[in-house]
Amino acid sequence: MINGKKFHKNTCPILCLGQSNAGHKLGEEWLESDPAERDVEVLVDRRLNxxxxxxLAAKRANRIVGYVKHSITSRSKEVIILLYSAVILLYxxxxxxxxxxxxxxxxxxFKKDVKVLExxxxxxTKLVKRLEGTSYEEQLRTLEKRRLRGNLIVPYSFLRRGSEEGGADLFSLGSSVSMHGNGSKLCQGRFSLDFRKHxxxxxxxxxxxxxxxxxxxxLCLSVFKRHLDNVLNNML
Known part of the structure; x- marks a missing residue:
């Protein structure tokens, strides 16, 4: 290195994307390519899978559920009533x-991936008896609704901030001539690879x-969330 420090290539792995990407060199050293790397604490492989x-997320979450389950030593009615709020809070x-x-x-x-989270x-939901009698579909819908709610908050935040702060260029607004409904419809992109639709x-x-x-x-995010919650109650 120019400053006299020795470069250790094993501390700088890279993730090569694409079939024609053969790797990279830093000076005379070839950088090693890893099959998967973390980006903002999200693990992604070279095929963007x-x-x-x-x-990993399921393993970590499942382990914590196990810790909570093993911490419950009593199943009496009085304890279960107290545990209901505590377990919901811990979850x-x-x-x-x-x-x-x-x-x-x-x-x-895909169904196989959704099943892992299910x-x-x-x-x-089986940690406390109060939840065991409810429909599992109803319980699961809460998680599904939260995921959809978070998905819809993201484009609102990006579009409201504008392209100067980044993020808005992920979406393309439809032309004003063809707009119907909410007046801010997004255009569906065209792509040749099927997995792009996900x-x-x-x-x-x-x-x-x-x-x-x-x-x-x-006009603001708090108002958007309030209106969105009312809509989602009817959508799911």
Whole structure:
């Protein structure tokens, strides 16, 4: 190196994307290519596959559910009543963050991936008897609704901030001539690869375009969230 320090290539692995990407050199040293790397704490492989991240998030969340389960030593009616609020709080504070962190990036799209998260949700709802009698579909819908809610908040934030702060260029607004409904509809992109339709910027378009005008035209994020919650109660 110019400053006299020795360069250690094993501390700087790279992720090569594409079939024709043979690697890179720094000076005379070839940098090693890793099969997967972390970006903002999200694990992604060279094919932009999120399976490893989904498995890692599920493993961490499932382990915490196990810790909570093993900490419950009594099943008496009085204790269960007290545990209900505590378990819900622990699940929201310790388990859910692993299932929702950057979920727009790695959200499950296939049934086999959704099933992994469903198993964690099912296990958590069995921690207290008060939840065991409710419909599992109803319990799961809460997690699904939270994921959709977060997905819709992201484009609103990007579009409201404008392209100068970045993010807005992920979406393309439709022409004013053809607009119907909410007046701020997004254009669905065209792509040759089928898996591209699962990318966040594409999958969220159909849900955004279904929102009524009073939701997308909200003057601030807090108002948008309030209107969005009312709409989602009827959508799911």
């Amino acid at each position: 999120m399976n490893q991240q989904r498995a 929201s504070a310790l388990v859910r963050p692993h299932l929702e962190f950057c979920v727009q990036f790695w959200a499950p799209q 198993c964690i949700q099912r296990r958590a 990318f966040f910027a594409e999958s969220v378009v159909k849900h955004w375009n279904r929102l009524p005008r009073e939701v997308v035209d909200a």
